[in-house]
Amino acid sequence: MIHYKELGLVSTKEMFAKAMAGKYAIPAYNFNNMEQLQAIVLGCIESQSPFILQVSSGARKYANATLLRYMAMGAAAMIKDAKSNVPFALHLDHGDTFDLCKNCIESGFSSVMIDGSHHSYDENVRLTKQVVEFAHSHGVTVEGELGVLAGIEDDVVAAKSIYTQPEQVEDFVKKTGVDSLAISIGTSHGATKFKPEQCTRNEKGILVPPELRFDILEECERRIPGFPIVLHGASSVVPEYVETINKYGGKLKDAVGIPEEQLRRAARSAVCKINIDSDGRLAMTGAIRKVFAENPSEFDPRKYLGPARDELKKLIMYKNREVLGSAGKA
Numbered sequence: 227m228i229h230y231k232e233l234g235l236v237s238t239k240e241m242f243a244k245a246m247a248g249k250y251a252i253p254a255y256n257f258n259n260m261e262q263l264q265a266i267v268l269g270c271i272e273s274q275s276p277f278i279l280q281v282s283s284g285a286r287k288y289a290n291a292t293l294l295r296y297m298a299m300g301a302a303a304m305i306k307d308a309k310s311n312v313p314f315a316l317h318l319d320h321g322d323t324f325d326l327c328k329n330c331i332e333s334g335f336s337s338v339m340i341d342g343s344h345h346s347y348d349e350n351v352r353l354t355k356q357v358v359e360f361a362h363s364h365g366v367t368v369e370g371e372l373g374v375l376a377g378i379e380d381d382v383v384a385a386k387s388i389y390t391q392p393e394q395v396e397d398f399v400k401k402t403g404v405d406s407l408a409i410s411i412g413t414s415h416g417a418t419k420f421k422p423e424q425c426t427r428n429e430k431g432i433l434v435p436p437e438l439r440f441d442i443l444e445e446c447e448r449r450i451p452g453f454p455i456v457l458h459g460a461s462s463v464v465p466e467y468v469e470t471i472n473k474y475g476g477k478l479k480d481a482v483g484i485p486e487e488q489l490r491r492a493a494r495s496a497v498c499k500i501n502i503d504s505d506g507r508l509a510m511t512g513a514i515r516k517v518f519a520e521n522p523s524e525f526d527p528r529k530y531l532g533p534a535r536d537e538l539k540k541l542i543m544y545k546n547r548e549v550l551g552s553a554g555k556a
């Protein structure tokens with residue numbers, strides 16, 4: 227058993243309390259490799275932002291769970307070397323079983339998500355409570371989820387039950403003891419968050435998605451005042467990155483994300499954690515495609531992963547400063 231404090235990490239408790247009071251959101255960035263980690267750490271040091279490093283099951287399989295843990299330790303050492311004090315949590319993203327959460331807690335994670343949203347309500351409560359009991363006995367915070375993110379169902383608009391039902395949140399929080407709750411208000415994972423037929427087009431022909439269900443968010447806030455809410459699937463799918471990717475040989479059709487203004491509005495509310503993965507993937511892919519297209523003879527990975535890392539760092543600093551409001555809050 228390695229406790230997260232030995233690794234120099236913090237849980238999300240204090241971070242969320244400060245974010246709630248200060249009306250901003252903590253960025254949660256996914257990482258799978260060294261360049262992503264460097265960009266996140268350097269971007270957050272430079273913008274003085276607290277942050278959450280998230281690891282999915284897929285990332286654990288891709289990069290090796292032990293190596294990822296040492297990478298997080300390396301990040302803590304790097305921050306210390308830079309004489310910075312930006313706090314960060316190491317978080318399991320979309321944990322689906324008790325054993326996976328337990329394993330992460332025992333190997334130094336300071337926060338875990340148990341995503342029981344695909345189960346029945348009662349099973350979600352049972353599983354989440356089981357994880358909370360174990361996690362809290364180690365000082366680790368737990369994120370639960372109620373409602374299934376749009377995009378998973380075939381007909382997003384008609385399938386009302388995919389949105390979080392505000393009348394369930396109070397009971398869920400009380401019965402499970404979770405520290406934060408991910409809700410479904412119209413966001414979804416990936417680069418195609420809405421079907422073109424759900425959107426309108428602006429004068430430039432760019433797809434404009436329907437507004438998020440802020441009414442559901444507000445009703446949740448009313449029922450669990452001061453409780454930290456989490457938004458998954460919150461990439462903006464930055465149009466400039468999509469353009470770069472398509473310009474240099476990519477084929478991303480009808481990619482559309484959550485407009486920044488709506489994320490700013492969410493960050494000022496009880497939303498204390500905003501998850502961003504796809505925007506980082508797009509930033510890196512665009513930069514790599516550009517190098518390959520402009521320098522076809524290049525074969526040194528540092529020459530294309532370096533620019534990809536720089537682009538991601540720029541994105542992170544921009545998000546912290548201009549969208550989440552977390553810059554300067556460390």
Ligand code: G3H
Nearest residue numbers: 256282284285415503504
């Ligand atoms: O929620 C999904 C995250 O973007 C992680 O994606 O499972 O492909 O690592 P992944």
Ligand code: 13P
Nearest residue numbers: 416458459460461503504
């Ligand atoms: P995006 O795909 O919108 O970046 O969402 C990431 C996420 O929710 C990770 O859990």
Ligand code: ZN
Nearest residue numbers: 415458459501
């Ligand atoms: Zn997610």
